[in-house]
Amino acid sequence: MKNVALWTDLEGRHFSVNELKLPHLLPLIEGLDFPGQDPVILDVGGGSRSLIEHADFGPERRPAIGCIDIAPSDIMHMTASRVRHFRAELDDLTSGRDPETEGQLRGFLHRWGDPANPGADAMVFSDVLNYVDYKQVLRWFDGCLKVGGFAAILNGVGRGFFTAFSDMGVQSDIELLDYCDGDLGYQQVQAAHLPAPSEYGDVLLAAFQKIG
Numbered sequence: 001m002k003n004v005a006l007w008t009d010l011e012g013r014h015f016s017v018n019e020l021k022l023p024h025l026l027p028l029i030e031g032l033d034f035p036g037q038d039p040v041i042l043d044v045g046g047g048s049r050s051l052i053e054h055a056d057f058g059p060e061r062r063p064a065i066g067c068i069d070i071a072p073s074d075i076m077h078m079t080a081s082r083v084r085h086f087r088a089e090l091d092d093l094t095s096g097r098d099p100e101t102e103g104q105l106r107g108f109l110h111r112w113g114d115p116a117n118p119g120a121d122a123m124v125f126s127d128v129l130n131y132v133d134y135k136q137v138l139r140w141f142d143g144c145l146k147v148g149g150f151a152a153i154l155n156g157v158g159r160g161f162f163t164a165f166s167d168m169g170v171q172s173d174i175e176l177l178d179y180c181d182g183d184l185g186y187q188q189v190q191a192a193h194l195p196a197p198s199e200y201g202d203v204l205l206a207a208f209q210k211i212g
């Protein structure tokens with residue numbers, strides 16, 4: 001296992017789902033202007049359960065949520081419908097060493113997505129880009145995002161354990177924002193700094209749209 005800060009290691013320490021992620025990330029996802037009825041959402045590094053399951057998309061919408069993680073998943077407690085879990089090392093997936101997971105993932109997107117404009121309506125990178133080769137991961141998953149779809153990012157530079165912290169992770173907010181709107185050509189929809197409940201500094205919350 002490389003470049004990984006296990007979710008369980010972080011729980012109860014410098015990290016707060018209740019204070020940080022649920023109150024800030026979920027409204028951002030819920031507020032995205034999805035073109036279709038039932039959005040297909042991919043939670044990259046979603047942990048053993050995707051936080052996005054807690055989002056409220058209204059009674060009419062039934063999102064399809066895919067969650068990729070190396071951690072064991074406990075699907076017994078899933079509440080959202082159409083949830084699929086994929087277990088993979090992001091490094092293996094993005095470098096082509098895990099064709100099986102890639103096949104499953106593409107099958108999920110194909111099954112629930114729009115055949116005329118394939119891919120996810122939104123991708124979520126919550127507290128994960130810091131632990132991986134973030135440019136490689138964002139670039140690879142860009143191929144899973146439909147045109148008009150959104151990338152939602154929550155990230156704290158320096159967050160996590162230094163032993164597990166990848167030097168390919170995000171070094172500064174500016175660098176991350178530049179990569180999204182410069183290299184990937186995304187259009188920034190919003191970006192804000194959240195006060196973090198830790199000594200690690202602020203957390204960036206941003207959303208981008210893939211425009212072409």
Ligand SMILES: C[S@@+](CC[C@H](N)C(=O)[O-])C[C@H]1O[C@@H](n2cnc3c(N)ncnc32)[C@H](O)[C@@H]1O
Pocket residue numbers: 002003004005006007010021044045046047048051068069070071088089090091125126127128131132
């Ligand atoms: C701090 S947790 C965040 C979990 C969840 N996204 C959230 O916001 O609650 C970091 C996540 O990234 C995943 N992760 C980090 N590096 C990874 C890698 N190389 N391959 C797969 N998953 C990875 C971990 O397993 C973990 O679930």
